[in-house]
Amino acid sequence: MKKTQQILAGWLIDGSGGPVQRNRVIHIADGRIRSVRKATPEDGNHPELTDLSDCTVLPGLVDAHLHLFMSGIGDPVIRQQQLHAEFEEIKPVIGIHLKQLLAHGVIAVRDGGDYAGHALRYKQECLGSGQMPVCVRVAGKAWRKPERYGKLIGRAPLNGQSLADAIAGENVKTDHVKVVNSGLNSLKTFGRETLPQFDLDEFRAGVVAAHDRGLKVMVHCNGKRPVEIAVRAGCDSVEHGFFMGKENLKRMADHGIVWVPTAITMKAYSDQLPAGSREAEIARRNADHQLEQMALAKSLGVPVALGTDAGSLGVRHGAGVAGELKLLMAAGFTLEEAIGCSASVGAGLLNLPETGEIAPGKSGTLVAVSGAPDTLPDNLHTARILTPDSGGVIRRLRLE
Ligand SMILES: [Zn+2]
Known part of the structure; x- marks a missing residue:
């Protein structure tokens, strides 16, 4: 069975230069982004949801x-x-x-x-x-x-x-x-x-x-x-x-x-x-x-x-x-x-076609920063890297 993961981003900056998007669900499967869509009230019940509604999510x-x-x-x-x-x-x-x-x-x-x-x-x-x-x-x-x-x-x-x-x-x-x-x-x-x-x-x-x-x-x-x-x-x-x-x-x-x-x-x-x-x-x-x-x-x-x-x-x-x-x-x-x-x-x-944007087909490695976008760039140091492991599950990278 294919393992998937859904991330609820309070704010999403997709890396293309386009405007901040509010309350987006990023669907990741096999390490790749499959879709990005607006969140619905039912998303809160999803067992595989990683709740980052208090974070701004960026591409690496x-x-x-x-x-x-x-x-x-x-x-x-x-x-x-x-x-x-x-x-x-x-x-x-x-x-x-x-x-x-x-x-x-x-x-x-x-x-x-x-x-x-x-x-x-x-x-x-x-x-x-x-x-x-x-x-x-x-x-x-x-x-x-x-x-x-x-x-x-x-x-x-x-x-x-x-x-x-x-x-x-x-x-x-x-x-x-x-x-x-x-x-x-x-x-x-x-x-x-x-x-x-x-x-x-x-x-x-x-x-x-x-x-x-x-x-x-x-x-x-x-x-x-x-x-x-x-x-x-x-x-x-x-x-x-x-x-x-x-x-x-x-x-x-x-x-x-x-x-x-x-x-x-x-x-x-x-x-x-x-x-x-x-x-x-x-x-x-x-x-x-x-x-x-x-x-x-x-x-x-x-x-x-x-x-x-x-x-x-x-x-x-x-x-x-x-x-x-x-x-x-x-x-x-x-x-x-x-x-x-x-x-x-x-x-x-850098010739990294899978990196640089949160969009379907791109890598599921993402960055979450605490708070709303107006705390950036000052709080970039709060960044956590979210990497999909081989099973498609998101883990928070430990740096120490
Ligand atoms: Zn130099």
Whole structure:
């Protein structure tokens, strides 16, 4: 006999960006959502009903940009230790980060790389047994130019090797390719652009090489020219994209290139740096400017995915997702649209067709947050993951 489960959601945000729905019954069988319908008075008598009438139910969330090898803790001693740690030291730290993410309703993440490939190794060695219902997509080590920014997250192609040859010749199995094509935002001069790392022809060949291997390309780039090269080269997502300007956003909308703004990085810098310092002030202006670009992206129809760059100074795993949701809302996205950036746009970017929406045919793994939607994103930390086990019964995931 096929076991089924019914969940009564007091409020349902389906992850598509559409409005909150009140009192919905989600019918799950064999791990899949079969139907979503309005609740009736008879539903209260159903023996298999899980009553979440005091909760808001969401699809599992996606953090489309983070670095699992770093915690985001401000303490410089801890940051230095983590930056140079061996795999055995960082292994339990990554486990904690994944639990922190799950505790905020995040069930899938895209790692943007680390110089030692720790996140890749963790995935290979520690995630096979499936105790944690979290999908980890890894870049391994990012690609950058010699002597340019990106040492902590990647490496340069060998002497004389083109980006395309380096990508084509990579013998490690990663889930996507990460390329660094600019420097960091200046905290001394507002809006100062760095030079692109790769020219258009080299970048374009690199994207073709990645796509030939079936891998998407995520690109760290800030500033008009570095972003223009990545976009014209046909990359799949622009990461950060500070100061990229309207023309790039228009082109991204035309070509369906996803933008992952990571606005919280600059907000966190402005909070962490000494109050009143020039650096803190410029970080704050960078964040404000990014919110203006996010509003523009929304009006132009650019697909925006939520990514936090967690691991960056002051950005913690899981909590950063609540912070970035707030910034999306400050830029003019509704709560439902901001959740959609994480859920459906993020799931599409990570090639997870079963994730990202509460709709028939999708995965029955859901997230319940205590209270009505107006308590979000602040109470995202109350999230519980509901997973259908092999018998189709919902169990609440224990994180400790
Ligand atoms: Zn990053």
